Structure formats: C-alpha cells, structure tokens
Amino acid sequence: MNAPEYTTIVGLEVHVQLKTASKLFCRCSTQFGAPPNTQVCPVCLGLPGSLPVLNAQAVQLAMRTGLALQCRIANFTKWDRKNYFYPDLPKGYQISQFDLPICAEGFLEIEIGSEATATRKKIRLVRAHLEEDAGKSLHDESATRDRKKSDTRIDLNRTGTPLLEIVSEPDIRSAEEAKSYLTELKLLLEYLDVSDCNMQEGSLRVDANVNVHIPNKDPNGKPIATPIVEVKNLNSFRAVERAIQYESARQYQLWQQNGLSIGQAPKQTRGWDDQDGITTLQREKEESADYRYFPDPDLVPVLIEESEIDHVLQSLCELPQTKRQRFVSEYQIKPYDAEVIVSQGLAIATYFESLIKLGSTPKRAAAWMQQDVLRTLRDQDIAIDQFAVTPCKLAGLLVAIESGKLDTTRGREVFNQLVQNPQIEVEAAIDSLGIVQVDNQAMEQLCAELLAANPDVVEKVKSGNAKAIGSLVGQAKKKNPNADPRVVQELCLTIINAS
Amino acid sequence: MSLDRAQVAKIALLARLSLSEQELDSATEQLGKIVGLFRQLEQVNTDGIEPLVHAIELHNVLAADQLAPSIERELALKNAPSADDECFRVNAVL
Numbered sequence: 109m110n111a112p113e114y115t116t117i118v119g120l121e122v123h124v125q126l127k128t129a130s131k132l133f134c135r136c137s138t139q140f141g142a143p144p145n146t147q148v149c150p151v152c153l154g155l156p157g158s159l160p161v162l163n164a165q166a167v168q169l170a171m172r173t174g175l176a177l178q179c180r181i182a183n184f185t186k187w188d189r190k191n192y193f194y195p196d197l198p199k200g201y202q203i204s205q206f207d208l209p210i211c212a213e214g215f216l217e218i219e220i221g222s223e224a225t226a227t228r229k230k231i232r233l234v235r236a237h238l239e240e241d242a243g244k245s246l247h248d249e250s251a252t253r254d255r256k257k258s259d260t261r262i263d264l265n266r267t268g269t270p271l272l273e274i275v276s277e278p279d280i281r282s283a284e285e286a287k288s289y290l291t292e293l294k295l296l297l298e299y300l301d302v303s304d305c306n307m308q309e310g311s312l313r314v315d316a317n318v319n320v321h322i323p324n325k326d327p328n329g330k331p332i333a334t335p336i337v338e339v340k341n342l343n344s345f346r347a348v349e350r351a352i353q354y355e356s357a358r359q360y361q362l363w364q365q366n367g368l369s370i371g372q373a374p375k376q377t378r379g380w381d382d383q384d385g386i387t388t389l390q391r392e393k394e395e396s397a398d399y400r401y402f403p404d405p406d407l408v409p410v411l412i413e414e415s416e417i418d419h420v421l422q423s424l425c426e427l428p429q430t431k432r433q434r435f436v437s438e439y440q441i442k443p444y445d446a447e448v449i450v451s452q453g454l455a456i457a458t459y460f461e462s463l464i465k466l467g468s469t470p471k472r473a474a475a476w477m478q479q480d481v482l483r484t485l486r487d488q489d490i491a492i493d494q495f496a497v498t499p500c501k502l503a504g505l506l507v508a509i510e511s512g513k514l515d516t517t518r519g520r521e522v523f524n525q526l527v528q529n530p531q532i533e534v535e536a537a538i539d540s541l542g543i544v545q546v547d548n549q550a551m552e553q554l555c556a557e558l559l560a561a562n563p564d565v566v567e568k569v570k571s572g573n574a575k576a577i578g579s580l581v582g583q584a585k586k587k588n589p590n591a592d593p594r595v596v597q598e599l600c601l602t603i604i605n606a607s
Numbered sequence: 608m609s610l611d612r613a614q615v616a617k618i619a620l621l622a623r624l625s626l627s628e629q630e631l632d633s634a635t636e637q638l639g640k641i642v643g644l645f646r647q648l649e650q651v652n653t654d655g656i657e658p659l660v661h662a663i664e665l666h667n668v669l670a671a672d673q674l675a676p677s678i679e680r681e682l683a684l685k686n687a688p689s690a691d692d693e694c695f696r697v698n699a700v701l
Contacts, residue, residue: 128672135675144693145680153683165672186660193623195697208660246694261694264683398621408665 114320115331116356118286119278120348122293123271124303125241125311126169131268132240133160133203133407138270140309144246144263152240152268154199160406162187166270167210167410169302170238171420173272174211176300176427177233181417185210187407190399195262196243204273206401209237210410216276216296217429218288219447231289232277241269266310272302278317283352290314290345291451295428299454307344314342318355319370322363333370334359339387341379351380355387431457439470448478455492456482459499466503469510476506480520484527496530497523504534514538515592542589554591555599558583569604577601609639 131138134151150158174181188206214233219226243264274293280286294312297303305312316339321331339355342348355378363369378387426434428450435446435457449460456477463473481502485495505526509519518541525537532540558580559566568576577600584591615635619626626634684690689697 130672130674135670135673136677137674143680145683145695147677148680148683149675149677161668161670163672164669167669191621195695259689259696259699261691261696263694400621403660405662408661408663408668410669411666 114322114356114360116282116352117278117319117321117333118280118282118352119317120276120280120286120289121315121317122274122290123313124173124274124297124305126166126270126272127301127303128163128165128169128270130163132163132166132238132270133268136268140311142265144261145265147265148267152198153264160203162407162410163270166238168420169270170210170236170272171412171417172300172424173274173297173302174214174236175417175421176296176424177211177214177216177236177274179211179214179233179236181412182208182210182212183412183414184208184409185412186409187404188401189404190239190401192399194242195260196245196264196267198243198264198267202240202242203404203407204239205237209235211236216289216293218285218292220285220288229279229285231279231285234275234277236272236274239271239273241266241271243267283349286316286352287345287349290348292428295451295453299425299428314348315340316342316348316352316355318352318359320356320359320363322360332363334363335368335370335373336375337387338375338377339380340377340390341381343382347380347382350382350385351387354385358387425454439464439474441470441474445474445478449474452482459492462499463503463506466500466507468503468506472506472510476502480523496528497526501526501534508534508538512592512595514590515594517593518590550588551591551595551599552603554584554587555596555603558587559600559603566604569601574601610635610642
C-alpha cells in the first residue's frame, strides 16, 4: 500500500450551553424559544452602570463537566473581556476566560476503527472555559428585495447564556474520529445532565480547526503543514464530517498549486455550505492579540477549594465508559450490546438495569432492549420515560418467558398488548391472548400425533438429520398456539430416540 | 521604544475610532507616554510577588441560579437608534 498523500489534522472547539435557569451574569431566563427581546435586562443589554454577578450553578456545572473530562480544576479562576464589535454583542466585548480557565488539560477517550478491530484513543483537551453567549442576528426576509430597507434584526434573548467552550488538542486524524469524539462528548454531557446538547436549538455548537500534513520528500525533514482553517457554520455531526473531508482535500489541492505552508498565509475562517458541500472564505483570522483581552474589572476572581472539587467529584454519576465496562464484566453481555444500550442515554441504560434487578437474565434483557424496546421507541418517536411498558411489566414478561410459561413468539404478542394498552398488567395480557402453559402430557400427546402423521420426518431424523424436526414446529403451532417450539423439538427428538 | 503611528492606527481601527491625521498624531504621542510609564514600572523587581488580578480584595461573589424578572421589551428597545416592535435593527450584516 502506498503512503497516504496527506494526514488530516483536526482540533475541535465545542460550545456547550449549560443547563441553568438564569444567565451567566444576570437572572434573566435562558429558556429557548421566547419572543425576541423578552428575556433581557440592563446587564445582558450592556447598559451603562449595570453590574454582572456570577451564577453559582454555572460554576458547578462547569466543574462537573471538567472533572468528567479528567481536567484539572483551577483553584483560582478569573474573568476577562474579549473585545470585538458585532451587532449581536451589545457591550462590545464578551466576558470570557483568557489565561486562567476554570478547567485545564483533560482528555476524552474515543473508540476508533470498526467493531472487530476497534481500539481506544485519547483525545487530549487543552482547556474548558466559561463564557457568555452572544445574541442572534435574524435576517429580515421581507426586506431583501429592497436593498435600502435591507437590514438585520437583533434578538438579545440568548445574550449572556452560559457557555462552556471545550477545546481539544489537534489529536483528531479524520472525519470519522471527529464524529466519534463528538458523539462520545455529547453522550457524556447528557449523562452529566449539564446541557440539552440540541444542535438545532444551538445548545451544542462545533467549530473545526483543520489542516493537513504532507510527507516531506526529504526523509529527515518534518512533514509540511498547510495553513490552519477554522470551519464554522457546522449544524450537525454529519456536517462536521463532510466539512473536514472537503476542507482537507481542498487544502491539499491548494498546496499542490501554490505550495504555501503554515505561516506563509494567514489563518482563515471559512463557512460550511451544507447545500453545496463546500467551504467559503469568511474572513482572514484576527490574531488573538487583536481581541485585546484584559481582566474584567466588574467581576472578582473565583477561588475553588480542593474540598469543593472533591465534593463535586464524589457526586458525579457513573460515566458512559465506566458503565459499558461494568455491563460487560458484571452482566457478561457482549461489548457491542453494552455499547448500544449505554449510547442510547442514561434513561435507557437505567431501564435495562432495572430489568435485571427485577429478575430478567442480562442476556435476555439486552436482546429485548435492542430489538423490541428500541424499535418501539423509534416507531413511536418517543423517549423511554413516555414508554407504556414499565421495567416492572417487561421484567415480568421476560421472567415468564425464562420459566417456560410462554415462548418468545407469544411473548412478543404479549409485549405488543402491553405497548398498545398501558393499563393492562402482564398476567391479564397473557390471559387475554389465551396463553396457557401446555402441560407435559398434552405436549407429549401432541408430538406423538405429529410424528405419527409425518413418518417421512421421523425417517430423516433417524438417518441423522435432526434439523428436519423443525418442519413440525409450524404444524404444532397450528394445532396449539401455546406450544413452545423449543419444547416441541425436544419432545419429538426424545420420542424418536426412545422408539 | 514607543508606539508608532501605524500601531495606533490599527488600535483605532479595532476600537472603531475614526481619527483625523492630526488626532492620530496626538494619540500616538499620548499613548506613547502611557506605554513609557509601563516601561518604567517594568523596572521594578517583582520577584516573589504574586500577580494582582483585581484591585479589590474580594472573591467568590456569586448569585443563586434563580430567575428575576426581565425588563419590558418596549423599554429594552426604547433607546435603540433603530428598532421595530420586536427587535433591534442594524445595517445588514453579511
């Protein structure tokens, strides 16, 4: 195999809106979807004379996230002003954290490669810092035809909403790795219950820093790096993947034409156009110093005691990766099954564990979760907390199947009853379908009749083809819908062998 | 070493200040003097002294995450140079 033409290098900046009731520095609501400019006050409007006061809960949520990301939590953190002019930023600066962020130097482990050859990789994090969100610019559609009237409408409801900006090192090497990182990060944030992580509503936003490394012809030389491009306007994980694929190929092509490497051309910001599948130049990036960061005199520093950090650490829930490992070791289920269940979110994982605590075998519970439960949730487009079948009912059904009271096929019929009728109990559902356990004597009689009526099958089995017995199962079901296929097969074989 | 005219012009641009040639001259001189003062401060030996991040010796001024009423939209938009019933209006942003 030839050496690849280039290696894709990606670092991701993820902005996460923290789940607080009020904003980062004032007590206006952070609720999404309110009428424009109804959740604003002198602080978030940036009116003269107003003073910001830090939201204690935002600090807690940032610490919780930082600890789950294996970060060092700062004992001393402070606030800085990042100065730039944009209409959705009423103060002319954003309150952010420059040199002393609340969280530093963590990592997130992701899985790379396909199922059989999957390995785990650490993506290091530079930092995670708190900052306030900006407002929203709304383009006035009605005015677009008349350029004189064409202007932009500004809604400042979002201004001041707490954001945690999580910055990765450029450790990501492909679009697939980027997707894996984002998927795992989102899952972690959902388990921690620190954010809604809704990309449509903008509570999770991603920018990608992309460049490529091209092998040097000189065997002793360093690889050639192309100028870094920050890609914005990434509205879905799929968009992130596509944009990285496009952007790395574009940079390689451009380098072949102009030969410019990092430092020989300015850092660019480009916007992803999802429709056309391309990135377009937005601006040549301002250097960090151009934001003229300086400490915000309106806000005092935050000191965090070790005991407080310990307290938050102790209160963390079990994280997805720990849960996956525990499901495999404690319940002996396959890593793939553990992955599917855990990645569906905390509520699903908890539901699964409830089934086991209520008596189901882990293997049966895992199978039913993945097939019947998840499929029904998808079909009905609902979350598990709206699901008609409680863990108690499903566990009852699975225990009944386990004990041989009914088979899996009939179990599915009961399950459908439970889905369709939230009031009905398992026993009643079983009764309503006329399911009764067929006693051994009746089963033996049934099997004997079947064998007598099918001498050809008996011959096949006697000549060594035990699988031929399978053709009797359908007939047995017709005669008695409660006949358990497994029991029918076993009994028939026993009878043949004894004859 | 002091500030040159080009540096001051760049700072003015970042701060969205429109300076005449004359103003640019005087700003260069005045800002140069301020930078000079800091050069002087730099000569003080600060070994072993913790950096000061805030002039007030206070920390952890925090508020509970509880909603307080926002202001009326009409009031919020009242002093804007341009607004409609719901939003501030600004020149088209591309």
